[in-house]
Amino acid sequence: MQITRAFAYAVSEYFCVIMILLLLRSSLQIKRHNRQHYWFNVSLIIQAAYLFEDGTRTLLMNHILPSNEILVNFTSLCLAITLNILSYTTLMFVAYKIELPLAEDKRQNRIALGLPIAISIFDLVCALFAPNLIFSANEINAFTPFFSGLFLFLPISYSAFVFGVTAYNALINRKNGLGHYYLVLTFYPALMTVFGFIEVMLSTALPLYSYAVTFYFTFNFLYQLNSSIKEATIDSLTGLRNRENLKEYIDDIWKEGVSDQYYLFMIDMNGLKSVNDVYGHVEGDHAIRAIGQALDDVLQTGNDGIVCRYGGDEFLAVITVTDDKQADKLVQLTRERIGHYSRIDQLQSAPQVATGYIHLPKEKIPLADLLKQADSKMYAEKQAMKTGDRAANFFTDEITGLPNANYFHNFAGNFLKKLAKNNQHPLVILFNISGMHSYNDRFGYQGGDDLLRTVSRFLRDFFNQEDDVLVRYTEDNFVLLTCIPLSEAKQKTKAISEKVASIDSIGIKAGIYQTQDGKEDVIATVDMARRAMRLIGSDRQRVYCVYGPEVQAVYNRRDFVLINFKQALADGDIKPFFQPVIRSLTGQIRSFEALARWNDPKRGAIPPDQFIGILEEARLIHLLDLEIFRQVCQLQQSCQRMGLPIPVISVNISPVDFNSCDIVSEIEKIRTQYQIPSKYLKIEVLESVTTSAPDQLKEIIAQLHDLGYEIWMDDFGSGYSSLNNLKDFDFDLLKIDMGFLENFTENSQSKIIISEIVDMSKRLGIETLCEGIENRSQSDFLKEIGCQYQQGYLFAASMQPDELRQFLGKAGDQLEDISLSDYYSQIDRVNVLSNPTHSLAEQNSSLGENIDVPMAIVEKDGANISYLYFNHALKRVLEATGSNHRSLAEKIAQTPAVDKFLLEQMDRCQGKDRAISASYEAGGLEFKIRMRWLASQAKSSFVYIVTSEHYQE
Numbered sequence: 001m002q003i004t005r006a007f008a009y010a011v012s013e014y015f016c017v018i019m020i021l022l023l024l025r026s027s028l029q030i031k032r033h034n035r036q037h038y039w040f041n042v043s044l045i046i047q048a049a050y051l052f053e054d055g056t057r058t059l060l061m062n063h064i065l066p067s068n069e070i071l072v073n074f075t076s077l078c079l080a081i082t083l084n085i086l087s088y089t090t091l092m093f094v095a096y097k098i099e100l101p102l103a104e105d106k107r108q109n110r111i112a113l114g115l116p117i118a119i120s121i122f123d124l125v126c127a128l129f130a131p132n133l134i135f136s137a138n139e140i141n142a143f144t145p146f147f148s149g150l151f152l153f154l155p156i157s158y159s160a161f162v163f164g165v166t167a168y169n170a171l172i173n174r175k176n177g178l179g180h181y182y183l184v185l186t187f188y189p190a191l192m193t194v195f196g197f198i199e200v201m202l203s204t205a206l207p208l209y210s211y212a213v214t215f216y217f218t219f220n221f222l223y224q225l226n227s228s229i230k231e232a233t234i235d236s237l238t239g240l241r242n243r244e245n246l247k248e249y250i251d252d253i254w255k256e257g258v259s260d261q262y263y264l265f266m267i268d269m270n271g272l273k274s275v276n277d278v279y280g281h282v283e284g285d286h287a288i289r290a291i292g293q294a295l296d297d298v299l300q301t302g303n304d305g306i307v308c309r310y311g312g313d314e315f316l317a318v319i320t321v322t323d324d325k326q327a328d329k330l331v332q333l334t335r336e337r338i339g340h341y342s343r344i345d346q347l348q349s350a351p352q353v354a355t356g357y358i359h360l361p362k363e364k365i366p367l368a369d370l371l372k373q374a375d376s377k378m379y380a381e382k383q384a385m386k387t388g389d390r391a392a393n394f395f396t397d398e399i400t401g402l403p404n405a406n407y408f409h410n411f412a413g414n415f416l417k418k419l420a421k422n423n424q425h426p427l428v429i430l431f432n433i434s435g436m437h438s439y440n441d442r443f444g445y446q447g448g449d450d451l452l453r454t455v456s457r458f459l460r461d462f463f464n465q466e467d468d469v470l471v472r473y474t475e476d477n478f479v480l481l482t483c484i485p486l487s488e489a490k491q492k493t494k495a496i497s498e499k500v501a502s503i504d505s506i507g508i509k510a511g512i513y514q515t516q517d518g519k520e521d522v523i524a525t526v527d528m529a530r531r532a533m534r535l536i537g538s539d540r541q542r543v544y545c546v547y548g549p550e551v552q553a554v555y556n557r558r559d560f561v562l563i564n565f566k567q568a569l570a571d572g573d574i575k576p577f578f579q580p581v582i583r584s585l586t587g588q589i590r591s592f593e594a595l596a597r598w599n600d601p602k603r604g605a606i607p608p609d610q611f612i613g614i615l616e617e618a619r620l621i622h623l624l625d626l627e628i629f630r631q632v633c634q635l636q637q638s639c640q641r642m643g644l645p646i647p648v649i650s651v652n653i654s655p656v657d658f659n660s661c662d663i664v665s666e667i668e669k670i671r672t673q674y675q676i677p678s679k680y681l682k683i684e685v686l687e688s689v690t691t692s693a694p695d696q697l698k699e700i701i702a703q704l705h706d707l708g709y710e711i712w713m714d715d716f717g718s719g720y721s722s723l724n725n726l727k728d729f730d731f732d733l734l735k736i737d738m739g740f741l742e743n744f745t746e747n748s749q750s751k752i753i754i755s756e757i758v759d760m761s762k763r764l765g766i767e768t769l770c771e772g773i774e775n776r777s778q779s780d781f782l783k784e785i786g787c788q789y790q791q792g793y794l795f796a797a798s799m800q801p802d803e804l805r806q807f808l809g810k811a812g813d814q815l816e817d818i819s820l821s822d823y824y825s826q827i828d829r830v831n832v833l834s835n836p837t838h839s840l841a842e843q844n845s846s847l848g849e850n851i852d853v854p855m856a857i858v859e860k861d862g863a864n865i866s867y868l869y870f871n872h873a874l875k876r877v878l879e880a881t882g883s884n885h886r887s888l889a890e891k892i893a894q895t896p897a898v899d900k901f902l903l904e905q906m907d908r909c910q911g912k913d914r915a916i917s918a919s920y921e922a923g924g925l926e927f928k929i930r931m932r933w934l935a936s937q938a939k940s941s942f943v944y945i946v947t948s949e950h951y952q953e
């Protein structure tokens with residue numbers, strides 16, 4: 001560069017430095033110091049330093065000042081570093097000026113600062129250890145091309161960013177008079193980069209950059225002075241006017257006498273404090289701005305008037321409005337518009353506002369009175385929100401007055417984070433009121449609401465620590481967030497449950513989850529608590545369950561089942577096993593129950609109670625049931641093809657199936673596909689259906705009956721259905737729940753209950769099967785009272801399909817011949833608990849006539865007699881007639897004359913409905929009998945009773 005021009009260049013820069021320092025001096029005079037002002041001043045200083053360095057470097061490079069290479073390189077390095085710092089300070093200035101999140105967010109701030117520091121360190125290291133990389137020997141431009149790029153990288157990228165946001169703001173604020181404010185800000189980075197670029201790249205000798213920058217700062221300073229005057233009347237956050245303007249405006253319209261064309265609106269944001277507390281002030285400011293923008297859009301557009309921020313969370317507007325109707329419409333539009341802006345600004349939730357408006361009177365009244373009137377209108381609306389309007393009532397539950405789930409979802413996350421920072425890990429407790437549904441049924445919704453209020457009051461009384469957050473979560477669920485220790489929470493929960501239990505058939509259950517760190521999703525924490533609570537099930541003794549490994553194991557299994565079920569089904573890992581059902585009368589196997597078994601290649605056998613319930617809940621159980629049904633039919637078909645007897649098999653069908661598919665036609669499709677007659681298939685459904693879906697069940701039973709299936713009621717007595725509602729359903733068989741046998745002893749109540757069930761069922765024409773038979777005395781008892789069928793480990797556990805086929809191959813007379821089933825069933829209809837010699841109709845009406853009747857059921861096969869049944873009473877009679885201690889069978893066998901006598905009587909009553917009487921007297925034996933024919937099929941069966949003097953006709 002020419003020496004004189006270089007000199008002029010440097011002097012110009014020094015001149016600019018002086019100008020800027022002067023500016024700085026007067027800027028420092030401004031007393032109202034805030035952050036943006038601070039960054040403005042810092043930027044001024046750095047800008048001055050930069051220009052000074054640049055000027056000096058020019059002088060050094062051109063040897064106008066005594067210099068050497070090291071000195072030039074040193075100044076160059078300083079220059080590069082200063083420029084990096086300048087980029088940062090400028091960014092911060094603008095960030096504060098227009099309130100970018102960057103200004104308050106520490107993390108963003110660190111990144112913005114880290115970059116210039118990193119590059120500056122890199123510059124320094126290069127200068128020290130690899131100067132060739134950055135300094136070229138070229139006199140004109142002391143930087144290598146690489147370093148020129150690096151030199152400009154930061155200013156260009158930061159400026160581009162600043163330019164972008166300010167230009168965008170200028171654009172969206174172009175209407176409200178704030179556009180030019182942003183435009184001014186946009187200028188600076190534009191100037192910096194454009195002129196800086198021209199200078200560095202084209203090596204002009206003119207200090208264009210310094211002029212431009214100095215000019216800008218001067219301008220900006222003046223502009224700031226001006227706007228700080230204006231700032232007194234414009235709200236910096238929303239760009240709306242402030243209260244001073246409003247006063248003037250209203251005074252004006254009163255003076256002009258046009259006040260009656262105007263309405264005064266008061267708008268107040270709900271819950272600004274909680275938003276500030278939970279999300280921080282930036283979010284709160286955004287919410288305020290969204291409201292301001294919305295008001296500006298709606299009220300000011302097309303209406304004559306003024307909108308201002310009155311302070312805090314309150315806005316006032318004086319607008320020409322024709323009538324209340326239009327005013328209402330404007331309020332509505334404003335609400336919608338707020339929603340719109342909060343979506344654009346990505347607010348956590350749309351701010352809610354309460355509004356009130358009044359028609360301005362013609363005569364002037366004090367502003368304070370006007371405001372009071374508007375305020376009381378607004379207050380009325382706020383009250384209405386609390387009690388009525390659900391949609392408007394955003395964070396509060398109107399029944400209990402507690403915060404609601406919406407509140408919880410919005411605020412609890414940050415609350416958890418905050419507590420986690422202090423190393424606090426609160427408990428999330430989910431409370432559920434049990435018995436709420438029936439309470440509603442009995443006392444109506446009004447009563448239900450009262451109950452909710454009562455329970456919420458209890459909860460509030462017990463959990464009233466400062467940090468406790470209690471919300472009504474859904475229907476009859478409350479969620480509590482509390483920092484009290486677990487033991488205390490347990491104890492309080494117990495206490496509450498005792499209090500609640502004093503209310504009519506109402507209980508409370510709680511699931512407790514201890515939060516881990518602040519990172520958890522709040523909804524997930526409630527889910528955990530719910531999982532724990534679910535584990536309590538219907539156990540009325542248990543009040544709470546704490547989420548822990550057991551709960552987790554249950555849910556892991558649940559996940560396992562849900563994820564793997566369909567594949568397992570497809571892979572054939574789920575199969576039916578078969579447990580025999582014995583006919584008490586003959587001891588032969590009458591049928592088999594198909595029980596699902598899941599054998600996972602990795603996990604091994606999974607028992608049905610670990611997947612049936614889960615599949616029911618997931619509404620997948622019909623897939624299992626139908627597959628089991630299919631495999632059952634397939635097995636029966638294979639037996640038929642192998643020439644084996646076809647086993648009669650009962651299949652379990654879940655009540656859930658009724659709603660998941662058209663179960664009847666699905667079953668029927670499978671059965672016809674395998675061509676199995678329906679008499680080989682029995683359907684078991686759980687007792688619970690009789691109460692949960694009675695009408696549907698009746699319908700399905702009817703359909704299945706039409707198709708020839710028998711329907712068995714499973715687990716009778718395990719739930720709440722009574723013998724009484726049996727008559728409403730057309731079941732063919734009752735499976736008596738194995739629970740009745742639990743405490744089976746000689747004199748136990750179970751005997752009475754089971755006898756009653758069998759007696760009643762016989763009268764109703766329903767067969768009975770008792771499950772879970774594990775010992776001989778249970779079995780003998782059941783046979784004695786006439787329970788037709790038995791199932792249990794005493795006879796056999798369940799066997800695999802292959803085992804079943806093998807068994808069928810060699811079963812012989814262990815298996816009941818299906819052609820004789822009707823014959824035996826007919827015999828089995830006799831009610832040995834009443835006088836069996838009466839006709840069935842009479843037995844049914846001779847209630848209570850019992851049972852010390854000595855009786856036996858005998859079968860006649862040609863001239864042979866065999867005993868199917870005899871009871872204890874008969875045994876006693878025979879012993880009393882002096883037969884020593886020999887068994888009845890022996891006595892019969894050793895007394896051929898008795899057989900002859902019985903055969904004669906059988907011939908007398910065979911095929912007849914009425915019973916006959918006869919007496920026997922020979923060889924020291926002496927008795928009378930009454931005999932009735934029961935059934936014939938190749939053989940014939942008869943029941944007889946022995947009548948002594950007491951049993952005379």
Ligand code: C2E
Pocket residue numbers: 579594595596597607608609612621624625628652653654714715738771772773774791792793794798
């Ligand atoms: P359930 O229908 O009441 O079946 C009887 C259960 O009692 C079977 O258990 C059986 O193995 C067991 N058991 C049999 N004899 C005795 C005994 O003498 N003592 C004792 N303590 N238990 C005995 P399992 O196979 O574990 O089945 C449990 C339940 O799973 C079944 O109860 C049934 O409700 C359900 N289930 C099984 N397979 C299916 C199916 O294919 N579909 C549906 N929907 N449910 C099924």
Ligand code: CA
Pocket residue numbers: 593652684714
């Ligand atoms: Ca069953």
Ligand code: CA
Pocket residue numbers: 714715735737771
């Ligand atoms: Ca059962």
